[in-house]
Amino acid sequence: MTQTPTLAPRPVLVVDFGAQYAQLIARRVREAKVYSEIVPHTFSAEQMLAKDPVAIILSGGPSSVYEEGAPFVDPAIFTAGVPVLGICYGFQAMARALGGDVARTGLREYGGTAIDVCESGVLLSGSPQTQKAWMSHGDSVQRAPEGFTVLATSLGAPVAAFEDTDRRLFGVQWHPEVRHSAHGQAVLERFLYDGAGLAPDWTPGNVIADQVEAIRAQVGDARVICGLSGGVDSSVAAALVQRAVGDQLTCVFVDHGLLRSGEAEQVEEEFVASTGVNLVVVDAQQRFLDALAGVSDPETKRKIIGREFIRVFEQAARDIVAAAGAHQEEVKFLVQGTLYPDVVESGGGEGAANIKSHHNVGGLPDDLAFDLVEPLRTLFKDEVRAVGLELGVPEGIVWRQPFPGPGLGIRIVGEVTKERLDTLRAADLIAREELTKAGLDREIWQCPVVLLADVRSVGVQGDGRTYGHPIVLRPVSSEDAMTADWTRVPYEVLADISTRITNEVADVNRVVLDVTSKPPGTIEWE
Known part of the structure; x- marks a missing residue:
């Protein structure tokens, strides 16, 4: 069997502790024009170091460091001379592995949280003294390991960020990878450029x-x-x-x-x-x-x-x-x-x-x-x-809007038939035509059009009662397909789409708008 050689540059390894945000961390590193790869937390320190990483980032995760069988961080990665950044669970696991104290405080922090910067150091250089960041934790670091400088605190985290520049070890309790953390990308770039000394040269x-x-x-x-x-x-x-x-x-x-x-x-x-x-x-x-x-x-x-x-x-x-x-x-x-x-x-x-x-x-x-x-x-x-x-x-x-491999087969809620496909195809074409006419093709990441084939609703068309199918419009905006928000399409455009579909597509008498973000909803209905 032909072995594919390792041709990529030395990676920043993102250690995945079971959270989907691990993939988002890797993406943000690449946005900073630094190559990254993801490895599972089950990798030993020897396996990680065998990849010759230029830096390591420990992701968040759903576990508590106190749970039986919780993912374990091998302290050997902290003495290998490789710069390390811990995030959320990775931050707590780093603190505990190096002799700090992590405890359940009874004060959870979820969502937008105020962070107070007490020492900018390398990691928070240029950051405002008070900033909003995205938290998701119940445990918190109570005492930093010996040799670390505490950089920030929050109401529920006495130690919300720390660093040891001599050993090039850094950590934050919040999630800098999500857009809700106002200065999150800057934190990642300070780690990559200043903490790890990397150049932004991956294109x-x-x-x-x-x-x-x-x-x-x-x-x-x-x-x-x-x-x-x-x-x-x-x-x-x-x-x-x-x-x-x-x-x-x-x-x-x-x-x-x-x-x-x-x-x-x-x-x-x-x-x-x-x-x-x-x-x-x-x-x-x-x-x-x-x-x-x-x-x-x-x-x-x-x-x-x-x-x-x-x-x-x-x-x-x-x-x-x-x-x-x-x-x-x-x-x-x-x-x-x-x-x-x-x-x-x-x-x-x-x-x-x-x-x-x-x-x-x-x-x-x-x-x-x-x-x-x-x-x-x-x-x-x-x-x-x-x-x-x-x-x-x-x-x-x-720049074509994404379209799922299973195609319209998963945009028909119910059995797939030729007649239902024809109905959905006609409605989808109208929606695409009107969105293009309104100049919204780049603003809207994609707009799935869904036929509720197993649902019928009462309507009035041509002075008569109808019993037709609803069509759902699902306009969404996203950067990475991991998260998305519904797009605020102008009312007049929605009105034009609805009018044309109900006038021109047989067996459809109702058009509805899906205003659900991802999460909790996925992009597709099926």
């Missing part, structure tokens, strides 16, 4: 160079196929692999009948014209409809769609080899545009909950016949867009 160009070399090392001279959906993720993944291995790659576009209006044409015309990639189009609409017949459960739908995708890819691979003639090797690799949020929400992190199975992660069949090539697996959506622009992927695709 999309570095990602491309590293991934191209890694793909070549993994693939060698083997044949590769890529499931191309026309979305930014699969398009950028395909462009990366094509740059690495050229004609060894064939892209397979599966028209599964779950696409939005005009998407098949966009793939065949826009992406292929700009990249010259080899493309095979497979019409599998009836196959997917047959497989989904009678199925309403969301998880079952996702797994069926994931399974059918792979089966179609396997057949496409056999057809590609057959068309190439005799003495051709089988297709060994499948390229997927898997991103970090896909992996996290599918339970792919140490201690992470399985929120939903993404078709290309938790939905893959056990008997997968391919080795996977996933060059975007450690990237967030905004990073993928930056890489795509650097690769020359058309802006119309790079």
Whole structure:
């Protein structure tokens, strides 16, 4: 088996103690133009140091340092000469491992909390004396370990931040990675630039160079196929692999009948014209409809769609080899545009909950016949867009609103049928047209349009009583897909969308607006 060499720069390791914020910490480090990787808390100090990290960040987590079986921080990482920053649970675990006192105070702090800076030091240099930060803790550090300077306090945390510049060890009780912490990014950058002495020199160009070399090392001279959906993720993944291995790659576009209006044409015309990639189009609409017949459960739908995708890819691979003639090797690799949020929400992190199975992660069949090539697996959506622009992927695709791999199949609440797909497609097209006309395409990260197929509501249309389906608009804004807020679309735009949908789409007599943030709701309804 070909071993892929380690081609990335020396990483800042983010040690994941079971909180989804670990991925957000890694993203914020990258925003500071410093490369980061995530490792599970089960890694030993020896395993962490074997990665030759330039710094280590200990994430927050749901545990208490006093719980039986709580994640343990090996003190060896504090004597290895590597700069370390502890955050929330990581801060408390660091304090306890180094001889400080951590206790339950009975005064919890959740959400926005006032922080009083008593000593700016390195970590809080330039910070205001009083600032708002995002807290989430019940325990607190009561006494800092010997050699540490206390930098800040709060009502519920006598020691809310500390540092030992001689050993390059730092910690904060709050979450600097979330936007609710007013000066959080500055705290991370002070640690990276001043505490750890790192330079902000990690860019999309570095990602491309590293991934191209890694793909070549993994693939060698083997044949590769890529499931191309026309979305930014699969398009950028395909462009990366094509740059690495050229004609060894064939892209397979599966028209599964779950696409939005005009998407098949966009793939065949826009992406292929700009990249010259080899493309095979497979019409599998009836196959997917047959497989989904009678199925309403969301998880079952996702797994069926994931399974059918792979089966179609396997057949496409056999057809590609057959068309190439005799003495051709089988297709060994499948390229997927898997991103970090896909992996996290599918339970792919140490201690992470399985929120939903993404078709290309938790939905893959056990008997997968391919080795996977996933060059975007450690990237967030905004990073993928930056890489795509650097690769020359058309802006119309790079800035296309995200669309789930299972397509409209998970935007129909209920059984998927051709008639329901046609209804949803028509409503979705109207919403996209009106949002584009209003100039909101960049302001709105995405606007899922959902058909409540198993719900009917009474309406009046043409002086008569109707009993039609509701359509839900879900406009959201997000930077990283881990959190999102509903977008305040102007009322007149919503009115135009509602009027057109109820006038032009048969069997729909009501349009409603989803004003739920993530969390608690996910982006998709299913």
